Amino acid sequence: MATFQIEGGHQLKGEIRPQGAKNEALQILCAVLMTDEKVYIDNIPNIRDVNKLIEILSNLGVKIQKLGQGSFSFKSDALYLDYLESEKFKEEGSSLRGSIMIVGALLGRFGKGYIPRPGGDKIGRRRLDTHFGGFIKLGAKFRYNKEERFYGVEAPNGLKGVDMLLEEASVTGTANILMAAVLAKGKTSIYNAACEPYIQQLCKMLNSMGAKIKGIGSNLLHIEGVEKLSGCKHTVLPDMIEIGSWIGLAAMTKSELTIKDVSWKDLGIIPETFRKLGITVEKVGDDIHIPEHKSGYEVTSFIDGSIMNISDAPWPGFTPDLLSIILVVATQARGSVLIHQKMFESRLFFVDKLIDMGAKIILCDPHRATVIGHDFESQLKATTMSSPDIRAGISLLIAALSAKGVSTIHNIEQIDRGYEDIDGRLRAIGAKITRFD
CATH class of the missing domain: 3.65.10.10 (Enolpyruvate transferase domain)
Known part of the structure; x- marks a missing residue:
């Protein structure tokens, strides 16, 4: 200590x-999992939570290169999805609340995502219902292993766009659902979405990768699903x-x-x-x-x-x-x-x-x-x-x-x-x- x-x-x-903004960086780093092409990110802060997420991405199989102070490239073309159900991931992911957002990215691209019950600051109850409720509305099936405190969502038949009203304007919940919806079939609308600059940045990054998101900066997002995303360059606020x-x-x-x-x-x-x-x-x-x-x-x-x-x-x-x-x-x-x-x-x-x-x-x-x-x-x-x-x-x-x-x-x-x-x-x-x- x-x-x-x-x-x-x-x-x-x-x-x-x-x-660089910690809360934005955690979202942006999860979004690199949504394409098999290279993603370049600048102004990533050198802090414990962000470095821990980068380590998790590396263990998941993301190819990571440090290009300079705060500048990295990421390529997620050969991921080890079995790592998500390993004891190592349960230990690493449970200590970082931001790791919850890899679920939406992986669910959209691969039809499944898993996460141990995340930790983070001891500031009171921080429910995950908004996240998983949104995934379920998109067509995913939810499972929770109470003994191992392990969450999972699976959509073997893919996700389908839907209109949804979030019960709370959760920032990480909005980010998670947004990433899943971008690769879902059809159109999705998210009402009572969080509209923090971090979410606006995520939307702009996803659009530069080929997503079709409208309503950026408002609490009503419209997403038209696409089949595939490409690489991009992004700078954290x-x-x-x-x-x-x-x-x-x-x-x-x-x-x-x-x-x-x-x-x-x-x-x-x-x-x-x-x-x-x-x-x-x-x-x-x-x-x-x-x-x-x-x-x-x-x-x-x-x-x-x-x-x-x-x-x-x-x-x-x-x-x-x-x-x-x-x-x-x-x-x-x-x-x-x-x-x-x-x-x-x-x-x-x-x-x-x-x-x-x-x-x-x-x-x-x-x-x-x-x-x-x-x-x-x-x-x-x-x-x-x-x-x-x-x-x-x-x-x-x-x-x-x-x-x-x-x-x-x-x-x-x-x-x-x-x-x-x-x-x-x-x-x-x-x-x-x-x-x-």
Whole structure:
């Protein structure tokens, strides 16, 4: 188990470039299984979850070449489908939730797909009903081995297009069903589809491979099935969650930072949500500039004067992955804010660690927390803690960088799952952080 030691209370300064989007990369990598031709992908982040999926693809028989930093080619022309039912795959796939999306790709192309019950962050229940319900509507038969916690879908007679309404706008569920439907016979419509930029990117990539998808960017997708897909070239977007993390870091440490090439058009309401906390987020070309907040930042209130409430929602609402960052940033704001995490019931449980650091937080229930900001009059104090998941981990790291004294964070493998060379990039802008294995 690796550990970070952080000497907090230092201002940072400089430029930082966001990595490729983790959530997009996991979808895009699964899509390489849908053709026997070469697929070239740029801007793949070098993080644990993505590297684990690349390893699974290699074990499945995908020919992988690293062409440069973040650039790879993939060719899925001779796959070992028996690997999907092996003990090795059950072990490897169960530790990575993103591996669920190989099912849709393989089901569309080969008529079958298998997956162990996936792991991932411990942030509450994350059902797979949307995924498998969509496969069943397309004509697949579902089986579940309860003893081995192993899922399977098979369609020996192929998939047939159908109109479907998803019970929830699941991002990975939409991606999975979309990949299966692209190679189904006939036309499919998916209503209440997720429309995050990651899904838009997947649709654009599939269309460049020969798919026929319309309605990109909306919650109603129309897919006309095709018989075969070809190779393509694709570039992964910058990671909007990491961009939000850097905004929060700059505010909490009163630092001046420039975040380079953020793809503003794909950030949605993220910049505006940070502005609600009083943070200055400046657009400079395609960069974000966060000036030094010498006098702190003040939470705005609603028009009627009631307390600010920031909650998550499916795109184009505010992403749940950034609520942990918002909560930490609010601890030093001037004013109070109610954080409402609607989608996952265990994501706010890390606040006890912030309370130990001196933050004023009332955990109302598993979904809501009220934060009373310190206005930097009382600095957070250093402590020893452990990272429970990716987003809570980076939030605790931001808190430690702003705190007085030396903090220790254990289980930083959770942070490494989603953030590339996080300690190296922080040191480059002046952070005092050391990694111990």
